[in-house]
Amino acid sequence: MKKVGMAVTGGADTPVRVSPLGRKPSFVLIAAIVIAALLAIPVYAETPEEKAARILRHVDDMWRGASSHGRISMQVKTRNYTRSMKMEVWS
Numbered sequence: 001m002k003k004v005g006m007a008v009t010g011g012a013d014t015p016v017r018v019s020p021l022g023r024k025p026s027f028v029l030i031a032a033i034v035i036a037a038l039l040a041i042p043v044y045a046e047t048p049e050e051k052a053a054r055i056l057r058h059v060d061d062m063w064r065g066a067s068s069h070g071r072i073s074m075q076v077k078t079r080n081y082t083r084s085m086k087m088e089v090w091s
Helices: 025-040 048-064
Strands: 002-004 007-009 015-017 069-077 082-090
Touching: none
Parallel strands: none
Antiparallel strands: 002 007, 007 015, 069 082
C-alpha cells in the first residue's frame, strides 16, 4: 500500500479515503456535540435582591390563600347614642 496525500492506494490502485481526523472521527463528533450542548445551556445566577423578592412573593402568596374568614365587631359612640355591630365575613 502506498499513501498518496490523503488517499491510500490498495493493491489494485483503488484509492481508499482516510479521515483527516484519524480513525476515530466519532469521538471528535461526540465531543463537539457535547461542547455545543453545554454552551447552549443558559447560565443564570440569581442576585440576592431577586432571590429575596422571590421568597417574599412566595410567602405573601401562602399567607393570602384562596379564601378568608373573619369576625368583626364595631362600636360607634356619640354624645346622643351608642351603637354596636358584629359582622362575620367570608371571601
